[in-house]
Each structure stands twice: as C-alpha cells, then as structure tokens.
Amino acid sequence: xxxxxxxxxxxxxLSQRVAERMLAQGHHVVGVDYRxxxxxxxxxxxxYLANYxxxxxxxxxxxxxxxxxxxxxxxxxxKESLGKRFDLNVVGSQKIMNLCVANNVKRVVxxxxxxIYGAHPANHIPIFEDEPLxxxxxxxxxxxxxxxDNMASQWVYQHRKTKTVVLRPTNVIxxxxxNAMSSLLRRPRIPYLAGFNPMxxxxxxxxxxxxxxxxxxxDGVGVYNVAGSGVMPWMTALKLARAKTFPLPYTAVIAxxxxxxxxxxxxxxxxxxxxxxxxxxFRETFGWEPKVSLEDSVWTTxxxxxxxxxxxxxxxx
Amino acid sequence: MxxxxxxxxxxxxxxxxxxxxxNINSLGYDPWGLNPEAAKTYFSLAKLIYSYFRPNVVGIxxxxxxxxxxxxxxxxxxxxxxxxxxxxxxxxxxxxxxxxSMAERWFPTLPWVNIAFSRSGVVVGxxxxxxxxxxxxxxxxxxxxxxxxxxxxxxxxYKLRDFGRGFMRLALxxxxxxxxxxxxxxxxxxxxxYDWKAGAKMLGMPYMPISPLxxxxxxxxxxxxxVRFHITFGEPLHFTGPFDDEDSEIDKKVRVVMEAVDxxxxxxxxxxxxxxx
Numbered sequence: 001x002x003x004x005x006x007x008x009x010x011x012x013x014l015s016q017r018v019a020e021r022m023l024a025q026g027h028h029v030v031g032v033d034y035r036x037x038x039x040x041x042x043x044x045x046x047x048y049l050a051n052y053x054x055x056x057x058x059x060x061x062x063x064x065x066x067x068x069x070x071x072x073x074x075x076x077x078x079k080e081s082l083g084k085r086f087d088l089n090v091v092g093s094q095k096i097m098n099l100c101v102a103n104n105v106k107r108v109v110x111x112x113x114x115x116i117y118g119a120h121p122a123n124h125i126p127i128f129e130d131e132p133l134x135x136x137x138x139x140x141x142x143x144x145x146x147x148x149d150n151m152a153s154q155w156v157y158q159h160r161k162t163k164t165v166v167l168r169p170t171n172v173i174x175x176x177x178x179n180a181m182s183s184l185l186r187r188p189r190i191p192y193l194a195g196f197n198p199m200x201x202x203x204x205x206x207x208x209x210x211x212x213x214x215x216x217x218x219d220g221v222g223v224y225n226v227a228g229s230g231v232m233p234w235m236t237a238l239k240l241a242r243a244k245t246f247p248l249p250y251t252a253v254i255a256x257x258x259x260x261x262x263x264x265x266x267x268x269x270x271x272x273x274x275x276x277x278x279x280x281x282f283r284e285t286f287g288w289e290p291k292v293s294l295e296d297s298v299w300t301t302x303x304x305x306x307x308x309x310x311x312x313x314x315x316x317x
Numbered sequence: 318m319x320x321x322x323x324x325x326x327x328x329x330x331x332x333x334x335x336x337x338x339x340n341i342n343s344l345g346y347d348p349w350g351l352n353p354e355a356a357k358t359y360f361s362l363a364k365l366i367y368s369y370f371r372p373n374v375v376g377i378x379x380x381x382x383x384x385x386x387x388x389x390x391x392x393x394x395x396x397x398x399x400x401x402x403x404x405x406x407x408x409x410x411x412x413x414x415x416x417x418s419m420a421e422r423w424f425p426t427l428p429w430v431n432i433a434f435s436r437s438g439v440v441v442g443x444x445x446x447x448x449x450x451x452x453x454x455x456x457x458x459x460x461x462x463x464x465x466x467x468x469x470x471x472x473x474x475y476k477l478r479d480f481g482r483g484f485m486r487l488a489l490x491x492x493x494x495x496x497x498x499x500x501x502x503x504x505x506x507x508x509x510x511y512d513w514k515a516g517a518k519m520l521g522m523p524y525m526p527i528s529p530l531x532x533x534x535x536x537x538x539x540x541x542x543x544v545r546f547h548i549t550f551g552e553p554l555h556f557t558g559p560f561d562d563e564d565s566e567i568d569k570k571v572r573v574v575m576e577a578v579d580x581x582x583x584x585x586x587x588x589x590x591x592x593x594x
Contacts, residue, residue, distance in 0.1 A: 121422060121423060121424075121425035121426050121441070122422045122441060122443070123441070124441060124443035124444075124445040124446045124449075125348050125349050125440070125446060125449070126348055126449075194428060195427075195428025195429040195431070195432070196428060196431065196432070197432050198350075198425075199346065199348065199349070199350045199435075230342045230343070230344070231342065231346060231347075231348050232342075232344045232346055233346065233350065236344055236346075272425075272426075273425050273426075274350070274425070276348050293343070294342075294343070294344060295344075
C-alpha cells in the first residue's frame with residue numbers, strides 16, 4: 001500500500017537517499033528543509049521550505065495526510081549558532097512530534113546520533129541503548145542533540161498510537177554525505193592525536209538509508225543504536241581513506257580543526273577514546289544488517305576527492 | 318617496518334598467539350582493539366621483561382579451559398606482576414591463554430600506553446567489559462586490590478589490601494571459576510617507602526611512590542631490580558549463590574579468595590632462598 005511520507009532535512013544527502021528508496025517502493029514523498037532545495041532533487045519529491053519551529057510546517061501537515069514521518073533533519077552543522085540549532089532540533093522536533101500526534105501519524109522515525117554517548121576513557125565496550133549519555137559533561141555544545149534524543153525517547157512511551165523509533169547511528173559516511181566526519185576524511189592531509197588510536201565505527205549512507213526504511217516498515221518501538229559493519233582503529237580508517245597523516249598534540253589538533261574545518265570540537269574526543277556501540281537490538285528487532293564493508297564505506301566516501309587531488313585510485317572496488 | 322617486526326617477534330610468542338582462537342574482524346581487530354599481530358610484538362617485548370624476572374611458575378596446570386578469573390595479589394608500583402602473570406599464561410599454560418587484563422580506568426588517557434595495552438588485549442576494568450569477555454570464554458586477569466595494592470609501601474609488603482567485590486559478583490553471575498595466584502618478588506623489585514599523595518594528585522596518578530634510593534640514583538631508582546618472581550597458581554575455586562546478594566554475603570566469598578591468595582604468597586615466600594634466586 002502506498003503511504004504518504006514526510007521526510008525532514010530533505011536538502012541533506014541522507015534524507016534524499018531515503019526518499020529515493022521510498023519512491024522506488026511506490027510511496028509518496030514530501031520533503032521539508034529550512035535550507036533551499038538542492039539541485040537535482042528527485043522530481044517526484046514535493047518540496048517545502050520551512051523552519052521546523054514555525055507555523056508553515058503546520059500547513060504541510062494539513063495539506064498531506066502523512067502515514068509516516070521520517071525526522072532525519074537533525075542539524076549537526078555547527079556553523080549554525082547554538083540558538084538556531086536549539087530552535088530547529090529541540091523546539092522544531094517538539095512541534096513536529098505534536099503535529100504527528102494531532103494528525104494521527106502512525107509511524108515516526110527520528111534520527112539521533114551516537115555522539116551523545118561521548119568518547120570517554122571509562123567507556124566499556126560495547127555501549128547499549130540504556131546507558132548514560134556522557135558527552136554533555138565535556139562538551140555543552142552538544143546539549144541540543146542530547147535533548148532531542150531525550151525528548152524523542154519520551155515520545156516512544158507517551159504517544160503509543162504514534163509508534164516512534166529513535167535511531168542512534170555511528171559516524172555516517174558515504175559518497176554524497178557532507179557532514180563533519182566525511183569532509184574530514186576527504187581532506188588530503190589529516191592530523192591525528194599523537195599517542196592515541198581509538199576504535200572507531202562507520203556506517204555507509206546506503207546501510208543507514210536501509211536501516212531507516214527497515215525502522216519505518218517494522219512495528220517495533222524504542223531507541224536503537226545502528227553501528228554498521230564493524231570496528232577499526234582510527235588510523236586504519238585513515239589508511240583506508242589513503243590520506244596523508246601527521247601527528248599533533250591535543251591542543252594543536254584543536255587549533256588545526258578550528259582553522260581549517262568546521263569540525264565540531266565535541267568530536268575531537270572521538271580521536272582519543274573509544275565509543276563503540278552495539279546494534280544487536282536493532283538487528284534483532286528489524287531484521288536489518290549492513291551490506292557495505294568497512295573498506296568500501298571509507299573508500300567510496302573519499303574516492304572522488306582523491307581523484308580530484310590527483311591520486312590514482314589504487315584501491316579498486 | 319615489517320622486517321623490524323620480524324626481528325622483534327619471538328617465535329614462541331607468535332606460535333602461542335596463533336594457536337589461540339580469537340574473535341577478530343576482517344581488518345584484524347576485536348571490538349576492544351586487540352590485534353593478534355601487534356600483540357605478538359608487544360608480548361615479545363613482554364617476554365624479555367619476563368626473562369629479566371626469571372619467574373618460577375608453579376601450579377599453572379590449575380588453569381582450567383574456558384572462562385576463568387585469574388586473581389593475584391597486586392604489588393610493585395608498576396604492573397610488572399600483571400605482565401609476568403600474563404606472559405606465563407601465554408607461554409606456560411596448556412593450552413596457551415591470551416589473558417584479558419582489567420586495567421585502571423585512566424589507562425586510556427596515557428598516550429601510546431593505551432595503544433600497546435589495547436592491542437595486547439588489556440581492557441578497562443569495567444564489569445560490562447568483563448562480563449562480555451567471560452561470556453566469550455576468555456581468561457580474565459584481575460587485581461581486586463586495584464591501585465591500593467600496587468601502590469603499597471615496603472613496610473606493608475605482602476599484606477593484602479581489601480579485595481573489591483566486583484570480580485566475585487561476576488564469577489557468580491557467569492559461573493566462572495576463580496584461580497587464586499600468589500605473586501612474590503614484585504614488592505622487592507621497585508621499593509617505595511612513602512606514598513606522596515599530594516604529588517600523585519598533582520599529576521593525576523593514583524599514587525606516587527618515593528624510593529629510598531631516590532637521593533642516590535635519581536629517576537633510575539624506579540628501574541626494577543632483577544628480583545626473581547615466584548608465581549604460584551592455586552586450584553580453581555567454584556562459588557555458587559546469587560550474584561546480587563548483600564555485600565556482607567559477597568564479602569564472605571571474597572574472604573575465601575583472599576585467604577587462598579595469602580597462603581599462596583606464603584608458599585612462594587617460604588620457597589625462596591634469596592631475593593635473586
């Protein structure tokens with residue numbers, strides 16, 4: 001049966017990958033974003049420009065009777081001020097959820113992030129969904145992401161008719177993804193923290209898009225980690241990305257990141273301490289499993305950039 | 318690099334590690350960061366240090382197959398006792414065991430040390446890490462005295478500090494036998510006569526040993542002396558009962574392990590003729 005689906009953050013790549021898959025399954029997709037539509041947006045996606053915390057989004061819900069809402073539009077981009085991120089991520093998400101409840105939306109999938117667990121020396125391995133979110137202690141900038149996650153987790157139990165799934169994916173990478181981690185991996189020279197090489201996970205955009213679809217189609221509710229194909233040390237990821245690397249002490253890495261990239265500081269600890277999550281519960285509940293290997297996940301993310309930087313593609317798929 | 322590694326890697330160590338089944342992914346790592354190839358290098362270096370202490374290993378045949386908690390006394394300021402017990406389990410146990418040591422929670426903050434430890438199988442001493450590894454039938458090396466044990470001053474040598482209860486709860490929860498171990502020699506290899514607490518706090522260390530030889534030797538005073546280690550493995554102890562019992566009930570079982578370790582220390586001390594033999 002064809003469903004009406006609302007996808008937030010549609011100007012971002014992950015939302016578009018999810019939208020294309022939903023369209024291919026014969027569903028109707030409406031996309032909304034606070035940013036203008038990207039070039040090459042799939043013509044069958046009905047696009048609305050709207051802030052999630054303003055009234056225009058209410059009209060979108062009135063015009064379309066949504067069966068499912070995929071709230072993938074969390075603003076992770078720290079170029080936006082904390083105030084704006086709070087408005088979009090916390091106030092906006094609350095508004096979207098209230099609209100879902102008021103309009104009898106049956107299924108909601110919210111994209112959170114594993115960053116809220118925080119990379120911490122005391123982390124055990126692996127981390128499951130019911131564990132403390134440590135990131136806020138070290139980096140208050142992540143408060144909006146923690147609050148979005150907490151709020152969405154409460155909906156799971158407050159609004160039983162609107163069945164909600166919250167996904168906490170690990171580092172999302174892939175050829176069309178332009179978040180902080182993917183952009184860092186594409187840099188020709190990447191610094192690492194001298195003396196540290198923590199275990200790191202990545203999930204390819206295709207695997208995460210499939211996970212969102214599995215969550216939408218299933219009927220489980222709750223909070224789930226989504227971890228991808230495995231674990232490797234950070235330096236191994238840099239090797240797979242065929243980047244030139246150089247060691248820096250902690251303070252210098254921070255200065256470097258401030259100067260050369262929009263890389264959020266709260267991610268720097270992920271280059272020092274491990275934060276390894278388990279997605280066993282998600283796999284068991286939704287029958288999903290990742291298809292893209294660790295090697296391919298990293299290489300497909302950087303391949304185009306490396307070609308432009310004049311490197312011969314030595315690692316063939 | 319690879320020829321350097323070939324130069325360093327000890328054949329006996331490599332053969333032992335190759336014989337041990339592991340749980341690593343296609344890139345060669347387990348979730349905690351163990352990498353058997355890197356572990357070969359680190360354990361080859363460990364074997365050199367092991368030889369320096371010429372340990373007299375007794376009763377290692379007591380180590381059962383499958384999951385086991387290895388529980389020694391802790392001593393010696395630096396974790397050479399952990400290193401020698403772990404190396405003994407790799408080289409002397411039948412079949413060889415790659416023990417997973419439970420380390421202080423601050424080890425991940427130490428540059429380079431954290432990499433060497435993780436690659437050789439050391440994990441943060443956390444009950445969930447421990448339970449996951451026991452569920453996979455690993456041998457766990459745990460020092461329930463913690464830093465209180467290794468930071469002991471010379472006047473207090475071989476007096477056990479109170480054991481924590483965590484290992485006993487895990488033994489009960491996972492049905493794991495406990496092998497008590499007495500390590501003798503650590504207390505005399507690096508001697509501390511005073512724990513300078515203010516200095517430790519300043520540097521974020523759990524303790525700061527002051528060696529009596531410090532005025533003469535300077536930092537060299539912290540090099541371990543080639544005292545011979547005597548490592549005595551006791552028979553496995555099996556415990557039953559609820560793992561979430563009251564502390565006082567758990568303490569009774571912990572007491573049994575402490576007494577076993579105490580008697581193994583006494584055995585080791587009575588067996589030695591001098592510090593270096």
